[in-house]
Amino acid sequence: MTGTTQHSALPRSEFRRRTAVLFGVVFVDLLGLGILMPLLPYYGVRLGLAAETLTLVISLHALFQFIGAPILGRLSDRYGRRPVLLFSMAGHALAYLVLAMADTVWLLAVSRMLSGFTSGNLSAAYAYGSDISAPAERTATLARISAAFALGLTFGPLLGAVLAGPGDPATANFMAPALAATTLSIVSFASILLFLPESPRAVSNKKPHGDTAETPFTAPPFVRLAMALALLVIGFAAMREMLFALWMHDKHGFGTAATGSVIAIHGLLVAVVQWFGTGRLSSRFGEGRLLMVGIAAYSLSWLGLALSSSFLAVLIAMAFSALGTALFATSLQSMLTMAVGDSMRGSVLGTLQSSSALARFLGAAVCGTLYGQLGNDAPFLIGALAMIPALLLCQQFLKRIAVREAQA
Secondary structure, three states, X not given: OXXXXXXXXXXXXXXXXXXHHXXXXXXXXXXXXXXXXXXXXXXXXXXXXXXXXXXHHXXXXXXXXXXXXXXXXXHHHHHOHHHHHHHHHHHHHHHHHHHHOOOOHHHHHHHHHHHHHOOOHHHHHHHHHHHOOOHHHHHHHHHHHHHHHHHHXXXXXXXXXXXXXXXXXXXXXXXXXXXXXXXHXXXXXXXXXXXXXXXXXXXXXXXXXXXXXXXXHHOOHHHHHHHHHHHHHHHHHHHHHHHHHHHHHHHHOOOHHHHHHHHHHHHHHHHHHHHHHHHHHHHHHOHHHXXXXXXXXXXXXXXXXXXXXXXXXXXXXXXXXXXXXXXXXXXXXXXXXXXXXXXXXXXXXXXXXXXXXXXXXXXXXXHHHHHHHHOOXXXXXXXXXXXXXXXXXXXXXXXXXXXXXXXX
């Protein structure tokens, strides 16, 4: 198995420096994305859009991420991680600048499509972290990059609320948050340009000619099983994310302060588990067990939300969600990077990100129907039950991984 026997060629101090830069780049970029997340729905009020039109426009980000992520992943394998990271940050800066000037639905749509298509930065960042990590450290490195992701999405919305200022959606300052997000993407671009050299393995991957490495479309079954698993699990996770604020209001009568505090606590818990726990747990129990625990934690979380009758019960359920979020994606990414060749790593991670984006798009598309037609708790109850076939699918994935290892 080509991805598991190599160790980072970097000195320990350089490995730590590059990991810190990568953490900072992802954090700053996601901070910019987080600034805009709570404000995007209010563009509908400003532009006079119907709810159906607005949700469709907002979901264009996920749809174009589905298209762009595998393309950028393959480009990162061929030309290196650094050019893709720079391209993604430049694309985000331009998308946020367009958003700052968006006074029509078409400019809003262009901004969402551009930000989605250039969102290959995460798969490139994960591939870079895998390139510079020894196999024993890979899960911990990917978990820390994911922690930067969680922290950016935790503190970004708080900063966005401050920049937007007081007032209703019709009078709030939308330009300041969008320009702040633009600035943060430029900061990330400059940090990569100045402080992050190319990944050693990505450089070596550019040298051979006539590379016959497999692609995600001709990949072994375990890769396709991983994509299907991500599609199923993250699709229901996206439903919870999309519906949570509305559900908190409709079921429990909680306002924005309570909802915001739960979301912030959830994000902090994800970051804490990923930074301090995921790497240690993977060393002790293995990524396969963590993957199963992550799926089970998601199921318990959604069941807990459906049965909740108090604020404390909601917090406990969301703590299980944080555990599932911290363990599932990182474990799946780590197992894939160790099971595929170096020349395919960015491509596979890009396709995994693409599957996740498609899952979020589909989850957002159907959750409103389930919520409105079957009841407030229906998406959570269905999601909890859907994790049973997800666990069976995970077992098949782990069996295929074991066969791959036996053939190495």
